[in-house]
Every structure is written in C-alpha cells, then in structure tokens.
Amino acid sequence: MRRMISAYKDNGGRGKVCLQVHLSHAADEQRALELAHDQWRTNVFAPPFCWDTDTAEAFDQAAEHVPPDGIHQAVRVSSDPAQHAEWLNSYAELGFDAIYLHHVGREQSEFIDVFGEKVLPQLEVSQP
Structure with a gap:
C-alpha cells in the first residue's frame, strides 16, 4: 500500500488517498469470524x-468452498478493540487521508458503540 500511495503522489495525484477497511467485531473471536464468513465470503x-x-448465484456457489479462515484475507476479524485500533493505526501511518470503516455484519449498533467507545479513542488521527 505504501508503494501504491507513493506512485500516486509521485505521478501527480492530487486527490485524497482513501482506504475502506472491512471489519468484523463481536463479543468473542468465534462470533466475529462467523459474522464475517456469513456476510462476506x-x-x-x-x-x-x-x-x-x-x-450472484455463481458467487454464492463459489463461496460454499470458502472456509471460515479464508475470510481473513478480506476482513479484519477480531473481538479485541485494541487489535482493531492497532490495524487502523498501521493504515493511518501509511499516509491515507481518510479511512472508512465497514463492519461486514448486519448488526451495526454494537459495532458503532464499541468502536465509538473503545477503538476510535485509541487512534492517532486528526479531525478534519
């Protein structure tokens, strides 16, 4: 990602460099993985x-062969708010101007509450 950002900026890119991060959070690790696998495989x-x-049917058919652990290549899965903060801080350090958080689970309220109370305060970012 660092090379991609540099290539963009070094070749005249002037717009914001943004990243969307797919996340799955739940009260326990197994549930976070189940949510991600169910919704994002x-x-x-x-x-x-x-x-x-x-x-969509072809994607569904192919997804039948994706094991739960196969989801980690596309979604940051953890029950630990500190782990999510660590991942997000590492992306911020790469030089992204904005990072958009996408919780892949259907239940958004718990995600918003936990990230608002426990993850966002740990991020080393500036307000626009």
Whole structure:
C-alpha cells in the first residue's frame, strides 16, 4: 500500500488517498469470524474470477468452498478493540487521508458503540 500511495503522489495525484477497511467485531473471536464468513465470503475472490463472475448465484456457489479462515484475507476479524485500533493505526501511518470503516455484519449498533467507545479513542488521527 505504501508503494501504491507513493506512485500516486509521485505521478501527480492530487486527490485524497482513501482506504475502506472491512471489519468484523463481536463479543468473542468465534462470533466475529462467523459474522464475517456469513456476510462476506462471497467477496474474497481475486481477479479475474471476481471480474468474470456474472451472477450472484455463481458467487454464492463459489463461496460454499470458502472456509471460515479464508475470510481473513478480506476482513479484519477480531473481538479485541485494541487489535482493531492497532490495524487502523498501521493504515493511518501509511499516509491515507481518510479511512472508512465497514463492519461486514448486519448488526451495526454494537459495532458503532464499541468502536465509538473503545477503538476510535485509541487512534492517532486528526479531525478534519
């Protein structure tokens, strides 16, 4: 990611450099993994498969073969707010202007509460 940011800026890029991070958080590690696997396993495929697959049904079929541990390549999964803060701080240190947090689970209230109370205060970022 550092090389990508440098290439962009070194070649005249003037817009903001933004990152969207897919996250899964729950009260325990197993539940966080289950949420991510249930909701996001269709989004782990690299090109050209993800470009050439033309129906939701085909993605669902392929996702049947994604084991729970296979989700870690696409989603940051943890029950530990400090771990999430560590990951997010490492992305901020790379030079992103904005980092957008996407909780992949359906229940957003707990995510918002936990991240608002325990994760965001640990981040070394500046307010716009």
